Every structure is written in structure tokens, then in C-alpha cells.
Amino acid sequence: MTSNASAAAAPARPYRERLLPGPGLFLALLLLIPGVTLVLMPINSGIALPVGIAVFLLVLLALFLMSPVIAISGGNLTAGRATIPLTELGRVELLGAEGLRAAIGPGLDARSYLLVRGWIHRGVRIENIDAADPAPYWILTTRHPQRLADAIEAAR
Incomplete structure (x- = not known):
């Protein structure tokens, strides 16, 4: 009974949920890395992979920030x-x-x-x-x- 009394006396916690896409979309977005790398390889092979990773991270950040709460x-x-x-x-x-x-x-x-x-x-x-x-x-x-x-x- 002590746990019920303490649960009833505890103030309600605020609710917060960010409606992020599922993990499948994030896994599919990994294809951005080789895609951007292949496009940039003929232009400058030294920056192709770092730019591919940066594009992937920017898209992840954008998805996170644009997901409603x-x-x-x-x-x-x-x-x-x-x-x-x-x-x-x-x-x-x-x-x-x-x-x-x-x-x-x-x-x-x-x-x-x-x-x-x-x-x-x-x-x-x-x-x-x-x-x-x-x-x-x-x-x-x-x-x-x-x-x-x-x-x-x-x-x-």
C-alpha cells in the first residue's frame, strides 16, 4: 500500500513525445553516404566520403528538428x-x-x-x-x- 500512496501523492510528470520516423528510414538514409560519395568522386575524391557523411548527418539533424512534438x-x-x-x-x-x-x-x-x-x-x-x-x-x-x-x- 505504501507504493500506491506514494504514487498518488507524486505530482503528474509532464508528457513529451517527439514523432520521429522509425529506424527503417534512418537505415535507408545510410544510402546517402555512398550516393553522395559516388557523385563527388570524379570531382574531388579526397572530399567525397567526408561530404557524404556530412550530408547524411545534416539530413538526420533536419529530420530530428522538423519532427513535431x-x-x-x-x-x-x-x-x-x-x-x-x-x-x-x-x-x-x-x-x-x-x-x-x-x-x-x-x-x-x-x-x-x-x-x-x-x-x-x-x-x-x-x-x-x-x-x-x-x-x-x-x-x-x-x-x-x-x-x-x-x-x-x-x-x-
Whole structure:
């Protein structure tokens, strides 16, 4: 019982997830090194390999920096560039692969806010109860839908 009491007394940790591509894309990007090297070899063989490695690293950095973040902090949910107060959020629905496909396909309301990445196959649909906001709900892909839903509930 001590562990339950300490868990209940502990403040909720803020949630943060960066929606990075999967490892398969990063492995495929390794092909940039020999590709750039082969292109530069006739021009200057001494710089061909270092430039290939530099291009690979720059693309990795760009992918990392351009990947959106889902975060809960300061009473707000931030998804990419959009932010909404947690008090304006209603019910949170977990979406598996089929549910997500239906939610962003035939069941989509065109006014909803989407932060969807094709390499993540599950997510959440969060009801927006703000009467002044035209988006009826947010659909976010996440690798940890249950943790996101729990973090929203804990932060309210």
C-alpha cells in the first residue's frame, strides 16, 4: 500500500513525445553516404566520403528538428505548432490502426485538427469542447496513446 500512496501523492510528470520516423528510414538514409560519395568522386575524391557523411548527418539533424512534438505542460496540450488549454478538452478516445484509419478517412470532419504521421499507426481522438473553436476534435498519432490519455487526465 505504501507504493500506491506514494504514487498518488507524486505530482503528474509532464508528457513529451517527439514523432520521429522509425529506424527503417534512418537505415535507408545510410544510402546517402555512398550516393553522395559516388557523385563527388570524379570531382574531388579526397572530399567525397567526408561530404557524404556530412550530408547524411545534416539530413538526420533536419529530420530530428522538423519532427513535431506532442507535449503536456503548463496546463496546455501542444501538438506540433498548435496549443490548446487542457480545460477545453473533452473525452479522449484511443485509436488503434483500424480506428485511426477510419477516423482520418471516411469518418473525418474536415474542420478537425490533425497531427498525423504515416509511420505511426495508432493515436488518440480528443474532443474539443471550446465553443469558439471550429475544430470539433483533435486527432494525434502517437506511439503511446494510453500514456498520452493518462497524462491528459492527470494534468486536468
